[in-house]
Amino acid sequence: MESTQRFRTLVINNPTLRQAVGPYVISGRTLFTQHPQKIGLKEELSVGLTLQETRYTVTLKLVKQVQMGDLRSANGKQAAVVYQFLNNMVRNFFYQLHYTEIGSSRKYFDPSSEQNLKGANVKIYKGFSTSFLMLEKGLFCRV
Numbered sequence: 352m353e354s355t356q357r358f359r360t361l362v363i364n365n366p367t368l369r370q371a372v373g374p375y376v377i378s379g380r381t382l383f384t385q386h387p388q389k390i391g392l393k394e395e396l397s398v399g400l401t402l403q404e405t406r407y408t409v410t411l412k413l414v415k416q417v418q419m420g421d422l423r424s425a426n427g428k429q430a431a432v433v434y435q436f437l438n439n440m441v442r443n444f445f446y447q448l449h450y451t452e453i454g455s456s457r458k459y460f461d462p463s464s465e466q467n468l469k470g471a472n473v474k475i476y477k478g479f480s481t482s483f484l485m486l487e488k489g490l491f492c493r494v
Contacts, residue, residue: 438457450478
């Protein structure tokens with residue numbers, strides 16, 4: 352198993368990790384969590400996890416802290432990190448509902464909702480597309 356995939360499998364919905372760091376959102380090899388200083392994450396934190404009877408140690412390193420206010424920042428890189436967090440929070444939500452993402456398009460469908468279109472070789476699924484927009488009145492999630 353490729354290391355990024357093993358990391359995702361190891362940490363998604365892992366109760367031991369959730370107990371150590373609280374609620375979190377995963378994106379590739381990036382883990383977002385609230386208030387890292389409250390969980391004792393000043394520079395790094397190691398957590399022992401098990402996957403398929405193999406013991407792993409995941410070391411989390413504090414890289415940077417972001418604020419929701421960074422969305423209004425003139426620095427586009429700061430805003431991009433917040434958008435990444437929000438998009439991955441939605442992605443994790445749909446994964447928990449057992450939806451499947453089409454590529455990395457932020458388009459999700461429910462594989463159990465399959466319907467056949469009569470007279471054609473076409474299958475139809477219930478699905479959603481999501482995006483975030485910063486408008487004059489604030490942040491909006493378009494579904």
